[in-house]
Amino acid sequence: MLTVYSEKHALHNPRGELCGGELVVPFECPARVEHILQRVKKVALGDIIAPGNFGIEAVARVHDPAYVRFLESCWRQWSAAGYRGDAIATVWPARGMQQRIPEHIEGKLGYYALACETAITRGTWEAARASVDVALTAQAALRDGERAAFALCRPPGHHAAADLFGGYCFINNAAVATQAFIDQGAERVALLDVDFHHGNGSQAVFYDRSDIMFLSLHGDPKYAFPHFLGYADETGCGAGEGYNHNYPMGPGTCFSTWGEALADACRNIRNYAPDALVVSLGVDTFEHDPISFFRLTSEDFRRYGATIARLDLPTLFVMEGGYAVDEIGINAVNVLEGYEG
Numbered sequence: 372m373l374t375v376y377s378e379k380h381a382l383h384n385p386r387g388e389l390c391g392g393e394l395v396v397p398f399e400c401p402a403r404v405e406h407i408l409q410r411v412k413k414v415a416l417g418d419i420i421a422p423g424n425f426g427i428e429a430v431a432r433v434h435d436p437a438y439v440r441f442l443e444s445c446w447r448q449w450s451a452a453g454y455r456g457d458a459i460a461t462v463w464p465a466r467g468m469q470q471r472i473p474e475h476i477e478g479k480l481g482y483y484a485l486a487c488e489t490a491i492t493r494g495t496w497e498a499a500r501a502s503v504d505v506a507l508t509a510q511a512a513l514r515d516g517e518r519a520a521f522a523l524c525r526p527p528g529h530h531a532a533a534d535l536f537g538g539y540c541f542i543n544n545a546a547v548a549t550q551a552f553i554d555q556g557a558e559r560v561a562l563l564d565v566d567f568h569h570g571n572g573s574q575a576v577f578y579d580r581s582d583i584m585f586l587s588l589h590g591d592p593k594y595a596f597p598h599f600l601g602y603a604d605e606t607g608c609g610a611g612e613g614y615n616h617n618y619p620m621g622p623g624t625c626f627s628t629w630g631e632a633l634a635d636a637c638r639n640i641r642n643y644a645p646d647a648l649v650v651s652l653g654v655d656t657f658e659h660d661p662i663s664f665f666r667l668t669s670e671d672f673r674r675y676g677a678t679i680a681r682l683d684l685p686t687l688f689v690m691e692g693g694y695a696v697d698e699i700g701i702n703a704v705n706v707l708e709g710y711e712g
């Protein structure tokens with residue numbers, strides 16, 4: 372299987388993440404993708420290529436133009452305001468307040484942020500641009516006839532909505548790639564999100580659409596981030612009614628339960644008969660993940676890769692989360708090896 376990778380991911384390397392009232396070393400760190408890349412090489416998964424330079428047009432099909440301008444200019448405005456740390460949101464347009472976009476960068480940050488664990492730094496925009504280029508390059512390989520490809524994206528994307536960043540995400544790589552399939556003539560595309568966290572951004576982007584089915588297996592939002600989306604009764608709206616499937620699961624969920632949810636999701640995908648499948652691949656479902664509560668083993672990843680392969684669809688894997696850094700390479704590549712059979 373082809374892998375697309377850019378070393379520019381390392382340009383996004385925030386100093387800290389607010390967690391449990393402390394500034395800790397960020398869970399979403401550059402070492403994550405380096406471990407995955409090493410594993411891809413070790414098992415000789417296939418060719419590894421650098422991304423091409425895609426313009427902003429494909430990104431603009433999913434994201435709001437003013438949001439894109441904000442991401443692009445945030446660091447400049449933040450430093451111009453005299454701040455010396457990373458750009459972190461500290462105030463939100465909460466219930467009962469105005470939803471106008473403020474002039475001051477502190478207000479803008481809060482307007483566009485969905486959480487405050489995610490810092491914007493000098494190199495964040497360039498890294499996020501490279502990350503979506505990775506996804507679009509892998510998508511183009513499928514367009515040109517590859518059966519499957521692995522976009523080794525960092526930063527991840529599935530929490531980013533049309534005009535929201537957070538949950539370590541800025542540009543929704545998987546959503547942009549999914550939309551690219553449609554723009555190239557696909558009639559239907561399924562976006563299957565197996566990251567531990569609900570893909571709130573992807574769901575929001577496609578919620579009123581019947582040409583994209585979104586399915587997400589994740590920690591129940593009653594107990595897990597992003598806390599405010601991802602319930603089972605969110606089934607889509609308007610023309611999109613019936614094309615959104617959420618599978619929230621509780622603490623301690625093992626592969627027996629998780630695998631049943633995947634089997635049900637696969638039944639829905641089969642009935643939908645899409646032209647292509649995009650997988651938001653997070654391996655934070657791992658039993659030893661430091662911020663999650665599912666109990667999948669390294670072998671389980673191989674097993675479910677094979678389940679996805681049985682859908683027999685052109686498949687684009689887009690890297691999302693996974694924070695057990697020592698095992699992240701084995702777990703992510705196990706899915707791809709399981710898929711290849």
Ligand code: Q9C
Nearest residue numbers: 390527538539596662691692
């Ligand atoms: N104190 C992805 O997996 N909350 N994002 C962390 C730790 C944010 C996860 C809580 C989790 C974001 C792409």
Ligand code: ZN
Nearest residue numbers: 566567568692
């Ligand atoms: Zn996650």
